[in-house]
Amino acid sequence: xxxxxxxxxxxxGPDPRTDEDYALLPLKMAFRDGGxxxxxxxxxxxxxxxxxIISGLLVPSQGTVRFDGRDVTRESPQQRNxxxxxxxxxxxxxxTVAQNLAFPLRNRKVPQAEIxxxxxxxxxxxxxxxxxxxxxxxxxxDQKQKxxxxxxxxxxxxxxxxxxxxxxxxxPHLKWQLRRKLKQIHHELKLTLIYxxxxxxxxxxxADEVVVMSRGRAVQKGTAADxxxxxxxxxxxxxxxxxxxxFLPAQAVxxxxxxxxQPLAFQDGRRLPEGPVKLGIxxxxxxxxxxxxxxxLPARVSRVQDIGTYxxxxxxxxxxxxxxxxxxxxxxxxxxxxxxxxLLDAHTCFYRDEQLVENMA
Amino acid sequence: MQLSLDHITKTVGPSVHLYPLSLAPVPxxxxxxxxxxxxxxxxxxxxxxxLDTASSGRVLVDGEDVTRRPVRERNVAMVYQQxxxxxxxTVAQNIASPLRxxxxxxxxxxxxxxxxxxxxxPFLDRLPAELSGGQQQRVxxxxxxxxxxxLMLLDEPLVNLDYKLRxxxxxxxxxxxxxxxxxxxxATTEPGEALLLGGxxxxxxxxxxxxxxxxxxxxxxxxxxxxxxxxxxxxxxLLPARRSAQGGLRVAGALDWPLDxxxxxxxxxxxxxxAGGLRERAQPGDLAIEGRVELAEIAxxxxxxxxxxxxxxxxxxxxxxxxxxxxxxxxxxxxxxxxFVFDASGPLVRxxxxxxxxx
Numbered sequence: 001x002x003x004x005x006x007x008x009x010x011x012x013g014p015d016p017r018t019d020e021d022y023a024l025l026p027l028k029m030a031f032r033d034g035g036x037x038x039x040x041x042x043x044x045x046x047x048x049x050x051x052x053i054i055s056g057l058l059v060p061s062q063g064t065v066r067f068d069g070r071d072v073t074r075e076s077p078q079q080r081n082x083x084x085x086x087x088x089x090x091x092x093x094x095x096t097v098a099q100n101l102a103f104p105l106r107n108r109k110v111p112q113a114e115i116x117x118x119x120x121x122x123x124x125x126x127x128x129x130x131x132x133x134x135x136x137x138x139x140x141x142d143q144k145q146k147x148x149x150x151x152x153x154x155x156x157x158x159x160x161x162x163x164x165x166x167x168x169x170x171x172p173h174l175k176w177q178l179r180r181k182l183k184q185i186h187h188e189l190k191l192t193l194i195y196x197x198x199x200x201x202x203x204x205x206x207a208d209e210v211v212v213m214s215r216g217r218a219v220q221k222g223t224a225a226d227x228x229x230x231x232x233x234x235x236x237x238x239x240x241x242x243x244x245x246x247f248l249p250a251q252a253v254x255x256x257x258x259x260x261x262q263p264l265a266f267q268d269g270r271r272l273p274e275g276p277v278k279l280g281i282x283x284x285x286x287x288x289x290x291x292x293x294x295x296x297l298p299a300r301v302s303r304v305q306d307i308g309t310y311x312x313x314x315x316x317x318x319x320x321x322x323x324x325x326x327x328x329x330x331x332x333x334x335x336x337x338x339x340x341x342x343l344l345d346a347h348t349c350f351y352r353d354e355q356l357v358e359n360m361a
Numbered sequence: 362m363q364l365s366l367d368h369i370t371k372t373v374g375p376s377v378h379l380y381p382l383s384l385a386p387v388p389x390x391x392x393x394x395x396x397x398x399x400x401x402x403x404x405x406x407x408x409x410x411x412l413d414t415a416s417s418g419r420v421l422v423d424g425e426d427v428t429r430r431p432v433r434e435r436n437v438a439m440v441y442q443q444x445x446x447x448x449x450x451t452v453a454q455n456i457a458s459p460l461r462x463x464x465x466x467x468x469x470x471x472x473x474x475x476x477x478x479x480x481x482x483p484f485l486d487r488l489p490a491e492l493s494g495g496q497q498q499r500v501x502x503x504x505x506x507x508x509x510x511x512l513m514l515l516d517e518p519l520v521n522l523d524y525k526l527r528x529x530x531x532x533x534x535x536x537x538x539x540x541x542x543x544x545x546x547x548a549t550t551e552p553g554e555a556l557l558l559g560g561x562x563x564x565x566x567x568x569x570x571x572x573x574x575x576x577x578x579x580x581x582x583x584x585x586x587x588x589x590x591x592x593x594x595x596x597x598x599l600l601p602a603r604r605s606a607q608g609g610l611r612v613a614g615a616l617d618w619p620l621d622x623x624x625x626x627x628x629x630x631x632x633x634x635x636a637g638g639l640r641e642r643a644q645p646g647d648l649a650i651e652g653r654v655e656l657a658e659i660a661x662x663x664x665x666x667x668x669x670x671x672x673x674x675x676x677x678x679x680x681x682x683x684x685x686x687x688x689x690x691x692x693x694x695x696x697x698x699x700x701f702v703f704d705a706s707g708p709l710v711r712x713x714x715x716x717x718x719x720x
Contacts, residue, residue: 042523042525042526043493043494043495043523141398171397171398171550172397172550172552173397173594173596176594176595176596176676179658180658180667183656183658184656187687198524198525199524200524200525200661201660201661204660205658205659205660205665223659224659224660224661224682225659225682225684228659228661228662228681228682229682238525239525241661242528242661242662243528244525282662283662284662284680285681305556305557305559306556306559306577306580307556307557308552308556308577308580308635309635309636309638310637327680328637
């Protein structure tokens with residue numbers, strides 16, 4: 001296992017000039033030994049490029065990759081000792097499950113006794129013990145992908161295990177189990193794991209730290225709680241959470257903000273530099289307030305969805321639609337009702353030029 | 362348009378893809394086909410479309426038997442998981458193709474209007490391969506809409522798209538469907554997607570149609586354990602329970618809960634608690650379960666807490682971010698009114714008390 005340090009940029013074409021020419025803009029980043037990380041973002045954000053640079057499938061057009069301080073920029077995945085799991089199962093149909101799991105170890109001439117022990121342990125963790133003697137050919141796509149995961153995790157001597165959207169072919173119910181398994185395996189084996197996905201639930205639940213990426217840029221690196229509660233950039237606010245953060249244009253003034261030209265007063269003593277800002281509040285924190293409470297504005301309910309364990313309200317405030325998530329304990333308002341949305345809360349964030357504005361001390 | 366499937370079956374060689382089922386999707390509304398892979402969703406859609414012929418049973422359109430009529434003689438639009446467009450035609454030509462086929466007028470204006478609705482106007486002159494996956498699927502959707510077919514079949518149309526894009530497009534689609542111009546059938550493996558689409562849901566499992574009704578109603582009153590399992594994500598917590606001598610229930614051989622059940626029901630039950638029904642904060646009349654945190658998955662909008670308890674493994678879905686240490690003791694609360702009670706053999710005995718509904 002290794003500490004992985006990136007100090008690089010990548011452009012697929014020669015002579016990159018503008019930001020758009022880069023698949024990955026210049027960045028510095030470290031992945032600690034034994035950590036679980038996720039690279040999260042929409043397609044085209046650069047996450048797979050970053051993964052391929054870490055694995056050695058791709059040489060960055062500038063800069064270096066270091067493993068434990070050693071420059072490995074031009075080394076192959078084999079030389080770097082990287083294990084990989086891909087979106088679709090990569091296994092040998094003619095082999096048994098046990099032979100498939102043992103394959104990466106045999107390749108490395110690991111002693112038979114150790115192979116036996118390690119395969120047994122991984123099979124047990126992934127609940128494949130009962131199928132070790134079955135041929136892989138007869139198994140479902142789900143089962144095959146489990147074997148792929150097992151093959152990625154079976155070696156104890158790897159620098160890191162890289163996962164590229166590994167749960168895409170898995171049904172929702174099994175996803176639950178596998179996510180949990182991966183987490184347990186990480187706790188037990190302490191491998192360095194890096195996981196690429198566009199699915200925030202997978203990324204946030206799997207990783208200790210998530211790197212949110214957009215247009216070749218690593219926008220924020222943080223824990224699930226950081227990304228949810230204090231998104232550093234409006235993109236993170238929008239991308240994390242389902243639905244994402246609500247945003248409203250506002251004007252910061254002394255002691256509060258103007259929204260829709262109506263004054264709202266901070267009641268927690270916070271201070272912002274005056275000027276135009278974007279007010280951001282998540283649907284989970286947007287509560288119904290009272291008229292005239294100084295921090296709420298009226299809005300018209302345009303849609304009420306019963307999402308099973310909660311209600312999702314769409315509310316129109318001027319030309320903006322805000323989503324509000326309400327618990328199922330109480331009856332929700334009806335379409336056409338006027339509600340007062342409490343826009344100022346301890347969790348309300350403010351942005352200027354899409355960047356989080358920290359409160360002035 | 363009223364589509365009716367009347368005792369349809371589908372067998373291929375020795376394997377049964379669809380057991381006898383009858384279904385009449387509500388006209389002008391969305392019907393979600395919900396089930397895991399291999400549940401029979403695609404088989405059923407292919408029969409609806411006329412791409413496959415049912416092994417037995419009849420397909421009726423507005424009362425007329427179309428069972429043996431092939432797809433090209435039916436007026437159906439389909440959208441698949443994979444983005445299917447004509448690769449050598451521009452986006453505009455792709456969208457226009459069904460219009461030209463019917464010799465319609467004002468093709469250009471119609472194409473523009475559809476492209477605007479699906480936010481692909483800037484790409485009208487490009488080839489599909491030059492677009493992102495999400496844009497390609499928008500083109501396929503626009504083409505399907507251009508057809509103005511009274512029946513629109515969508516087979517997991519968003520599954521190959523990014524999570525966030527899925528959210529966006531799903532919302533746009535439900536707005537388009539709300540116009541009520543077509544009868545829409547939409548297949549998905551995700552319970553959450555069914556709830557967001559609303560409308561009506563048909564729950565399928567292993568080639569069987571288990572239940573059909575308004576989506577929220579099926580979710581809140583699944584008529585069997587199988588439906589409840591298929592329509593819960595996270596999976597429903599299920600606890601074995603037995604009627605005790607004191608008149609209540611002995612749950613998982615560990616806890617006694619004072620639950621009043623109809624006398625006619627048997628002695629062995631399975632109690633179901635949705636993950637969202639478990640809370641950290643007590644309310645009057647709650648039952649408590651002691652346990653230990655095995656894992657807390659912070660998923661953004663929710664935290665999923667896996668708990669090892671006296672009644673077995675439980676998953677609780679708590680709103681927002683909750684930082685809980687592994688191994689820490691935790692007490693979860695639930696209200697007895699929120700329990701699903703199933704007979705051990707499967708049928709629902711009692712649903713949670715009705716809530717104030719939406720819609």
